[in-house]
Amino acid sequence: MKKIIFFLLALIVLIACKTEENKMHFHDEEHHHSHYSSMSNVDAHKLIFPSRTPDRIIVNLTEDANHSFAVNWRTNQEIDTAYVQIAEETHGPDFLLDDNKQQFIANTEFIIVENTRDQEPLVKAAYHSAIINNLTPGTNYVYRVGNGNNSNDTWSEWFQIETPSLNQNKPFSFIYFGDAQNDVKSMWSRIIRKSYKMMPEVDFMLHAGDLINHSESDREWGEWFYAGSFIHATVPSIMTPGNHEYDKSVDRKKISALWRPQFTLPENGPLEELKETCYFLDYQNMKVISIDAQSFYNNEESANAQTKWLDSILAKNTKKWVTITMHYPIYSTKIGRDNKELREKLKPLIDKYNVDLVLQGHDHTYARGYASNQGLGKTIVQDAGTVYAVSVSGPKMYESQNQDWMVKRGEYVQLFQIITVDNDTINYNSYTAKGDVYDSFSLTKNKKGKKTLINNESEVSIRFKKDFVKK
Numbered sequence: 001m002k003k004i005i006f007f008l009l010a011l012i013v014l015i016a017c018k019t020e021e022n023k024m025h026f027h028d029e030e031h032h033h034s035h036y037s038s039m040s041n042v043d044a045h046k047l048i049f050p051s052r053t054p055d056r057i058i059v060n061l062t063e064d065a066n067h068s069f070a071v072n073w074r075t076n077q078e079i080d081t082a083y084v085q086i087a088e089e090t091h092g093p094d095f096l097l098d099d100n101k102q103q104f105i106a107n108t109e110f111i112i113v114e115n116t117r118d119q120e121p122l123v124k125a126a127y128h129s130a131i132i133n134n135l136t137p138g139t140n141y142v143y144r145v146g147n148g149n150n151s152n153d154t155w156s157e158w159f160q161i162e163t164p165s166l167n168q169n170k171p172f173s174f175i176y177f178g179d180a181q182n183d184v185k186s187m188w189s190r191i192i193r194k195s196y197k198m199m200p201e202v203d204f205m206l207h208a209g210d211l212i213n214h215s216e217s218d219r220e221w222g223e224w225f226y227a228g229s230f231i232h233a234t235v236p237s238i239m240t241p242g243n244h245e246y247d248k249s250v251d252r253k254k255i256s257a258l259w260r261p262q263f264t265l266p267e268n269g270p271l272e273e274l275k276e277t278c279y280f281l282d283y284q285n286m287k288v289i290s291i292d293a294q295s296f297y298n299n300e301e302s303a304n305a306q307t308k309w310l311d312s313i314l315a316k317n318t319k320k321w322v323t324i325t326m327h328y329p330i331y332s333t334k335i336g337r338d339n340k341e342l343r344e345k346l347k348p349l350i351d352k353y354n355v356d357l358v359l360q361g362h363d364h365t366y367a368r369g370y371a372s373n374q375g376l377g378k379t380i381v382q383d384a385g386t387v388y389a390v391s392v393s394g395p396k397m398y399e400s401q402n403q404d405w406m407v408k409r410g411e412y413v414q415l416f417q418i419i420t421v422d423n424d425t426i427n428y429n430s431y432t433a434k435g436d437v438y439d440s441f442s443l444t445k446n447k448k449g450k451k452t453l454i455n456n457e458s459e460v461s462i463r464f465k466k467d468f469v470k471k
Contacts, residue, residue: 047185047222050076050125054145054156056225056262058232061204063266063281065164068133069236070264073145073156075126082106082128083148089140089160106130106145111261113218117249123218127261138165159233164203168285168320171422172203176325178361178391178415179210180227181244184220187395187414189227191433195416196231198435202418204283205235208361208391209242209293209327215256216247238265240290241277242327242361246298253298265290270309271302278306280313286421287319291326296342307345314353320445321421322355329360329390333367333400333409347371354449355386356426357419364392365400366410366430368439376407384443384453391415391430407455408439 057073071084084104087095094100106128113123128145135141140162146155164172175195180188196202212220225232245259246252260276269278269292277292289310295302314322328339330347350358351371368389369376388405397412413432420427424446430439440456 047226048121048123048219050074050123052076052078052147052154054082054128054154056222056232057145057156057159058225058228058263059159059161059234059236060264061236061238061281061283062131062264063268063279064133065236065281065283066137066166067135067163068131069135069161069163070129070131071143071145071233072127072129072262072264074262075128075147075154077110077124077126079126079128079147079154080108080110081147082108082126082145084130084132084143084145086132086141086143088136089142095142103148104130104132109261111257113216113258115214115216115218118214118217118219120217120219129261129264131264135163137163138167139163156233159230161234161236162203164284169423170284171420172284173199173201173418173420174204174206174283175199175202176206176208176359176389176391176417176419177393178208178366179242179364179396180207180224180394181210181213182394182396184212184227184394185223188224188393191393191414191416192228192231194433194435195418195431196235198431199418202235205231205237206288206325206359207237207239208325208359209240210244210361211239211242213244214248215245216249216258218258221258221262237263238281238288238290238325239263240325240327241292241294243294246294252294255295270305274302274306278309282319284421285319285423286321286323287313287317289313289322289324291324291346293326293328293339293342296326296345297328303341303345307349310346311349314349314355317353320424321357321426322353323357323359324350324355325359327360327362329363329388330358331367331369331371331388331390331403331405333363333365333390333403333406334398335401337363350386354451356443356445356451357428358386358388359417360388360390361392363390363400364394364396364398366391366413366415366438367400367403367406367408368430368441369403369405369407371405379455381453381455384451387428387441387443387453389417389428391417410438413438 054073060070062068087101109127111125142158144156144158245256247254265276266279267275280289330343400411417430426443428441432438442454445451
């Protein structure tokens, strides 16, 4: 009898302990999911809050990419003075010698980020930026960023970067991304990393807007920088803003408070408000132009200024190739998403100056084609006009519809495009997240400016299933 009583008491104690353990587990789970959905508090803290050690390091192309590059990074506000050290790369550690290094002081701006919309914590950070100039074209450099003292915890690692060649005919490549926008850390990360794995010698990356979803979300910007990691610090980027880079709380009238502190882009646009959003730069034998499509719609002054400015830039162009990037498509992929005003003002200039590529986002689908259906069903297209592309790199997907301008159409697939410019030829290849070819063509231009396009057979031609929840 005593044994039975003892057993029952032990069983009661065991059940009580298990119940308490389950309660504790439940509260832990509840606490875990109460902050930043899919991330632990530790991950969220690392993404959001800066320390003395530099983070969110990114290199941008400048207007004079042959002789300079721009670098931005973030620390906490204990660091009020910061520097960039740079040297020509060597085979060993001798670049560390004082005689081989140069040091540039950075511009520092204290920022307080308050995102009440997403109930994020208040973030105080110091954003640092510098333009490293007087560099030698076609040269490999190493650089690091920090606060100038000898403590390793306030310096980044050394990064490698190469300036473009003065040889206008030397081949170069860049990667074009459509919208990343949602689930950037968990799902867009594989796209930028796969693209880099396939083209590790890429010269720069181009982002066609909507890098994140909520313009003022410091956590989402942290995810974007985390996803690209060291790639952002070694491969220069350029980006054009999308509607989600504009603050929704003020009707998309104001660019994100973090856009200019965390990027340094050319300031050669037509208006003060368009600095670092509407700009141009030259990269070897290509001119690249960013149109701020959201500002274009915000007010008539911006639309007219950008139109007049684009005309003047294209009229003076001496480069063999011209690429324009903007977020809203000239030709959209679905009825009801048409951007008529943008097309009416800009397409006449695109036609007049025979622009080669227009790279866009926004529609969360894929399409590639021409102003007319001249190339539909053809392998070789003579007298090819401007090629328009719309792409998406993140997991947010929409449906599309057949349109007259389309040669290739796709949906429900994450993509990136590797574009190689080799003297008289542009080779364009769109890839899925698995690295399969989704779309491919070659564009050749002769000395008279006449273009011939060859459509290449792609390995993937099916429409992808839409068996997931759209956001």
